Amino acid sequence: MPLVKLTQVNKIYKNSSGLEFQALKNINLTINKGEFLAITGPSGSGKSTLMNILGLLDSPSSGSYELDGSDVSKLGENDLATIRNRKIGFVFQSFNLLPRTSALDNVSLPLIYAGVTEKDRLSRAKQSLEIVGLADKLGSTPSQLSGGQQQRVAIARALVTNPELILADEPTGNLDTKNSEEIMKIFHSLHKNKKTIILITHELDVAKNAPRIIHVKDGTVLN
Amino acid sequence: MNTTETFRLAFKAILANKTRSFLTMLGIMIGVLSVILLTSLVSGLKTSITSQIAGLGSNLIYVIPGKIGGGRGPGGTQVDKLTVRNSTALKLGLGNQASVCPAVQKVSNIYYFNKSSKEATVIGVEANYPDIIQSVKISQGRFFNNSESQAGQKVVVIGQTVLKNLFPDGSALNREIKVDNLKYKVIGVLEARGSIFGADQDNTVVIPLVSAQRQFGITNLTTIFIDAKTPENVDNIKKKVGEILAKSLSTDDFSVVDQAQTLSTINQITGVLTLGLGGIAAISLLVGGIGIMNIMLVSVTERTREIGLRKALGARPKDIRNQFLIEAITLSGLGGLMGIILGILSSWAINPIIQTTITWWAIVLSFAFSMFVGVIFGVAPALRASRLNPIESLRYE
Ligand SMILES: Nc1ncnc2c1ncn2[C@@H]1O[C@H](COP(=O)(O)OP(=O)(O)O)[C@@H](O)[C@H]1O
Ligand SMILES: [Mg+2]
Numbered sequence: 027m028p029l030v031k032l033t034q035v036n037k038i039y040k041n042s043s044g045l046e047f048q049a050l051k052n053i054n055l056t057i058n059k060g061e062f063l064a065i066t067g068p069s070g071s072g073k074s075t076l077m078n079i080l081g082l083l084d085s086p087s088s089g090s091y092e093l094d095g096s097d098v099s100k101l102g103e104n105d106l107a108t109i110r111n112r113k114i115g116f117v118f119q120s121f122n123l124l125p126r127t128s129a130l131d132n133v134s135l136p137l138i139y140a141g142v143t144e145k146d147r148l149s150r151a152k153q154s155l156e157i158v159g160l161a162d163k164l165g166s167t168p169s170q171l172s173g174g175q176q177q178r179v180a181i182a183r184a185l186v187t188n189p190e191l192i193l194a195d196e197p198t199g200n201l202d203t204k205n206s207e208e209i210m211k212i213f214h215s216l217h218k219n220k221k222t223i224i225l226i227t228h229e230l231d232v233a234k235n236a237p238r239i240i241h242v243k244d245g246t247v248l249n
Numbered sequence: 250m251n252t253t254e255t256f257r258l259a260f261k262a263i264l265a266n267k268t269r270s271f272l273t274m275l276g277i278m279i280g281v282l283s284v285i286l287l288t289s290l291v292s293g294l295k296t297s298i299t300s301q302i303a304g305l306g307s308n309l310i311y312v313i314p315g316k317i318g319g320g321r322g323p324g325g326t327q328v329d330k331l332t333v334r335n336s337t338a339l340k341l342g343l344g345n346q347a348s349v350c351p352a353v354q355k356v357s358n359i360y361y362f363n364k365s366s367k368e369a370t371v372i373g374v375e376a377n378y379p380d381i382i383q384s385v386k387i388s389q390g391r392f393f394n395n396s397e398s399q400a401g402q403k404v405v406v407i408g409q410t411v412l413k414n415l416f417p418d419g420s421a422l423n424r425e426i427k428v429d430n431l432k433y434k435v436i437g438v439l440e441a442r443g444s445i446f447g448a449d450q451d452n453t454v455v456i457p458l459v460s461a462q463r464q465f466g467i468t469n470l471t472t473i474f475i476d477a478k479t480p481e482n483v484d485n486i487k488k489k490v491g492e493i494l495a496k497s498l499s500t501d502d503f504s505v506v507d508q509a510q511t512l513s514t515i516n517q518i519t520g521v522l523t524l525g526l527g528g529i530a531a532i533s534l535l536v537g538g539i540g541i542m543n544i545m546l547v548s549v550t551e552r553t554r555e556i557g558l559r560k561a562l563g564a565r566p567k568d569i570r571n572q573f574l575i576e577a578i579t580l581s582g583l584g585g586l587m588g589i590i591l592g593i594l595s596s597w598a599i600n601p602i603i604q605t606t607i608t609w610w611a612i613v614l615s616f617a618f619s620m621f622v623g624v625i626f627g628v629a630p631a632l633r634a635s636r637l638n639p640i641e642s643l644r645y646e
Binding site: 078081083084103104107108110111112116118122124126135136138139140141183187 | 251254265554555558559560561562563564565566567568639640643
């Protein structure tokens with residue numbers, strides 16, 4: 027059953043002097059529920075642009091996007107925010123945790139916008155942190171955690187709303203090999219638990235963790 | 250996101266930058282403080298003047314020289330036309346319907362050997378003065394009688410400040426004091442009357458009108474006091490007074506005033522004072538609001554990444570807008586609360602020196618205004634935050 031269906035998606039950026047740049051060209055992509063997919067390609071090939079569209083942070087210039095059976099390419103900002111909150115979990119290269127804020131509070135952040143009560147937020151955030159193996163770091167702030175631990179907090183935050191789709195853009199880009207492997211282990215176990223994961227990376231070694239790999243070059247999907 | 254959550258977030262953000270938040274609140278705090286303090290000073294002034302005037306008695310009518318409120322037409326206004334002849338005419342014309350007391354006033358120095366009471370008010374009146382002015386009461390000795398008054402004897406009744414300055418031991422009766430260079434015998438001491446906004450009403454001596462006129466070589470009167478006996482008579486007597494005086498004076502040369510008029514004039518004056526001072530204080534509130542806007546704009550820029558993240562995680566534009574708006578309102582509200590507390594405390598602190606009356610409407614109004622300022626100056630930064638593009642914000646360094 028398809029979770030993501032992109033049809034003839036184009037993305038054209040216009041810079042301030044009016045010059046156009048086509049970052050995505052006629053992308054057709056179907057991703058089924060429960061798939062673990064890697065999108066790879068050289069820097070500047072359009073991977074992040076693709077992820078922003080998949081993550082509803084940006085909309086395609088043309089083409090259609092069906093997420094979980096409904097067309098989301100024409101929705102307004104408020105609806106997009108709500109769908110991002112319910113159906114998508116993000117993991118970023120630079121972790122993007124709130125500074126001076128405990129792991130528990132960082133993880134429960136998406137639940138605030140889902141209208142979950144404080145008590146439920148905290149218990150769900152705790153569960154989520156347990157999944158990524160940080161049950162003993164609930165009260166730690168980002169500055170008290172290693173890079174690998176910070177990224178695990180970010181994954182816990184992506185999981186806490188129990189989303190359909192997990193989008194990770196270069197999640198290991200700021201980590202060493204050992205920590206990268208830790209993160210990949212978590213992705214594997216999430217995959218085993220039927221989560222849909224899209225892993226974006228320019229490193230082929232990292233991409234090879236995923237059963238299905240898509241190569242992007244100059245805004246087009248190869249093969 | 251619900252309101253409680255938003256407020257909690259606002260408090261967290263405010264506490265994360267304690268010094269900065271406090272300095273920002275200071276602007277609003279000073280604004281509210283000055284609104285409350287200034288209005289309480291004005292209403293204190295009003296209360297004290299009003300009670301002083303009420304203390305004179307509500308049946309009181311004054312005739313004063315000159316025309317109140319201008320009369321600067323052809324011929325102009327004369328302020329020295331009122332004489333004893335007019336007060337005598339009034340006594341004859343009014344008969345026993347009212348009692349009449351002509352008065353002069355002068356500022357002089359009072360001496361007793363090497364002690365002195367400088368710049369005391371010398372009041373020259375007739376013997377019925379204490380009967381007409383309710384707040385004039387004798388605490389020691391007696392007031393001068395009719396024959397002393399008519400003969401212009403050198404007798405004096407002194408106020409509490411003069412008593413304190415000249416006779417620290419309190420025994421003044423039958424002593425001879427000097428008003429400027431002439432000797433008077435002390436026959437009585439007045440009760441204290443307090444001060445109106447710093448002007449001491451007890452640094453005064455009362456002597457017979459005739460003595461005052463002789464000593465100072467003056468023939469015109471400062472005031473003619475008239476007691477209408479009952480409040481119902483006031484209007485009627487006022488009319489008669491006007492008619493009697495108009496026989497020998499131009500209507501531009503005198504004014505007849507009753508207590509109600511005096512009170513309404515005072516209300517007008519204090520009303521203008523309140524508006525003026527309150528307005529100036531409100532401008533400082535506005536300046537405080539600009540400070541809030543400034544800090545909120547800085548805060549939005551500083552937290553660009555946080556805003557991008559929140560949006561990615563599902564915050565709608567209005568959630569972000571509310572977050573920053575409530576933060577601005579909380580800042581100005583807290584500033585307003587501190588201003589109210591300090592305003593009340595400082596009014597209390599000043600009260601022993603200058604009478605202050607805290608008005609509740611000033612508190613409510615200045616607090617509401619400070620919240621309003623928070624909304625007005627918080628909207629622009631909050632809208633800016635809510636419109637940030639999440640992708641660009643997440644990339645912001
Ligand atoms: N906001 C933008 N405006 C203009 N060009 C952009 C913008 N974002 C990305 N691009 C361009 O689109 C291309 C793809 O970028 P991106 O998707 O970030 O690549 P990748 O993530 O694969 O490195 C790049 O050439 C980049 O310069
Ligand atoms: Mg990229």
